[in-house]
Amino acid sequence: MGKLTTLLVILLILGGLYYLYAKNPDVIKNVTDNTRNIGKEISGQLSNDNGASLKGSGWSDTDNDGSADIYVGTGFIAISVNESYVITKDRNNDGRIDAMYIDTTGDGNFDTAYLDEDYNGKTDTWFTTFNGIKSYAWDLSGDGIPDVYDTNGDGKIDAWDLNSDGIIDEKDVDYDGTSDLHDYDFDGIFDEFEGGPNIVPPENTTGGFTCPSTQEEAYRLFVQAYNNVTSLQQANAEQERIKEAYAKYLEAKACHDSFLNQSTATSTMVKGSFGEVHEAVLSTRDRMVINFSTGELGNEEGDLMIEPWCVDYPALLGNFIDVGKKNLEDVTSSDIPLSWSSSENSQQVEVGHVYISLNRDGSYTAFVIVSHEKISDCDHTVVIRYRNLEDGS
Structure with a gap:
């Protein structure tokens, strides 16, 4: 073809x-x-x-x-x-x-x-x-x-x-x-079909760059800065002008990336110890979400949700980090990272890996996937075991 x-x-x-x-x-x-x-x-x-x-x-x-x-x-x-x-x-x-x-x-x-x-x-x-x-x-x-x-x-x-x-x-x-x-x-048309991007150059092309307060505006300025550079290059502009435009593009890119990679950092290591092991079953047909602090299951907002992806592997939505292959019983507070993404993410999870969740109430939970079953094209069931951090500070 x-x-x-x-x-x-x-x-x-x-x-x-x-x-x-x-x-x-x-x-x-x-x-x-x-x-x-x-x-x-x-x-x-x-x-x-x-x-x-x-x-x-x-x-x-x-x-x-x-x-x-x-x-x-x-x-x-x-x-x-x-x-x-x-x-x-x-x-x-x-x-x-x-x-x-x-x-x-x-x-x-x-x-x-x-x-x-x-x-x-x-x-x-x-x-x-x-x-x-x-x-x-x-x-x-x-x-x-x-x-x-x-x-x-x-x-x-x-x-x-x-x-x-x-x-x-x-x-x-x-x-x-x-x-x-x-x-x-x-505009509904891929720019590659129009002979390249064609957007008005960014405002404030002179003076310092100010990062806006919203991700949408940051993305708009990032795209404008990128296209300003390519437009100058295609027009065979003076090298000095291209360098200035490229410097502003790097500032706009860093601004936009800051929204994608925002994280919260703790000044000291989290203290405390993980408690007893609990077990729960999440299913895309019901009980999609778990609240770790209470152990409640349902379909409303919570700390972790199983995704109805039409793939062979299980995927979970939450604010959690993979800390590698280890036993759940061996996890300690020292495994908790000092920095976290500021937003939830959806990702594939694997049996045998330990994940640590930063819960909505600010607490921490370590969990593992015990088993996974794909029960239809887009439906999944997973059995998880988890331990909540106690006396954390």
């Missing part, structure tokens, strides 16, 4: 993802609202894409045209659409639809899925298959719009929507982990 053909396929995939995902983030809520009146029952059953028979109360003719169009089962509803079906499920039995599976081609295979993993009524995980290529998308910000994508199903992020406007801003075309296409000015 030639480079141009590959690029066109990628653009088609991205266009399809945007149409399916960003245009309809409330699809689960809409289906819920439109399938409340079941109507007259007609006996029957439906086979799912794995060949298993889904049994329930039966078929219903909701529009009274003499043809059954909805099948109501235990925990799911099947809607007949153009000789195919849309399957909706209530996976946590709270009376609300939290998953929808669609056969977009009519071949009997459910190739697209909308999943509400935190059960708040909004789609946050998407899955689709296009020409045999699986792709995924995740909403990390909670606004119902995908933020990161895995467009080739290899388990690695290769596309990013940096400003949550539903349009891809960064794309890794060759899947080597580095962005190849960039939309620095957020």
Whole structure:
């Protein structure tokens, strides 16, 4: 396949993802609202894409045209659409639809899925298959719009929507982990297709650089400074002007990086000892979050959350650091780092490694992954053991 053909396929995939995902983030809520009146029952059953028979109360003719169009089962509803079906499920039995599976081609295979993993009524995980290529998308910000994508199903992020406007801003075309296409000015077109970035040079090009108070403004100035340098280089400007612009670019970059790498430091080593060992089970289907201080499990805010990633390995969201392979019983307060990231992060975790969490109440917890089970395409269960730091100061 030639480079141009590959690029066109990628653009088609991205266009399809945007149409399916960003245009309809409330699809689960809409289906819920439109399938409340079941109507007259007609006996029957439906086979799912794995060949298993889904049994329930039966078929219903909701529009009274003499043809059954909805099948109501235990925990799911099947809607007949153009000789195919849309399957909706209530996976946590709270009376609300939290998953929808669609056969977009009519071949009997459910190739697209909308999943509400935190059960708040909004789609946050998407899955689709296009020409045999699986792709995924995740909403990390909670606004119902995908933020990161895995467009080739290899388990690695290769596309990013940096400003949550539903349009891809960064794309890794060759899947080597580095962005190849960039939309620095957020105009919806990759700058590489426009002959290079074309943004107004940064304000205050004379005098000292002042780092703004927000990350958004810092990023804007960083991009402007970068493009000011490239514009001067392309125009064969005087070397002195290029050096001045590059110096301002370095200042803007350092300012932007400071938001990405903010950390809190302690002046002295944390004291105390880790207490008894506790065990908990986290699952993306329920009990996604744990509050270490109380031991409470649920789906609300807490110190650690299991991520519904459509990959083979487990991933956790929290403010924690990997301190390496060791026994949980051997962890001491000296293992607690002196500096921490100021924000939560989501990362892969491994069995046998000890992680230390800086909890929301300022306390510390050491934990390990005992076991992991992938129970569906995007659902995971992990067993963790943890010890809370006692008398820490």
